[in-house]
Amino acid sequence: MSSRLEMLRVVNDLPDDYVYDEAFVETSRDYFLNGDQTTVLAFSNGAEVIGCASLSFITIMPTFSHPTGKRAHLMNVYTNKDYRRQGIAYKMVSMLIEDAWNKGVTEISLDATESGRSLYERLGFKDSSECMTLVKEKSFSKKGVDIVIS
Secondary structure: OHHHHHHHHHHOOOOOOOOOOHHHHHHHHHHHHHOOEEEEEEEOOOOOEEEEEEEEEEEOOOOOOOOOOEEEEEEEEEEOHHHOOOOHHHHHHHHHHHHHHHOOOOEEEEOOOHHHHHHHHHOOOOOOOOOOOOOOOEEEEEOOEEEEEO
């Protein structure tokens, strides 16, 4: 959980002292314990967690393109700033891709940040415009400012 929360702070440009909603933390923790997912962690020599990456598995009705109906979504790929550019994220994502293929997954999706795009391209991911999405609006407060994400 600490790696995921650190990653969310960095990606969302939140202050180091940002306090997460307890329900969010508990729901995330429950997903790690009980969700259909695989997570890998990278450790430094001192056993400190320096990176994480997760793959959430999704089963949909089979299609001709995806006869197993098994898909996955890559998320939470993060390496601590002191350990970047050493191939750690590449290795973690490669491990997750192999795990997905071994489980019969036929498609892996992800939402890339600009800084992560080259990593995913090296691993063979392509931009796609195949689908449309509908996202329920959500709101939260950040230091007294109401924010709506849509």
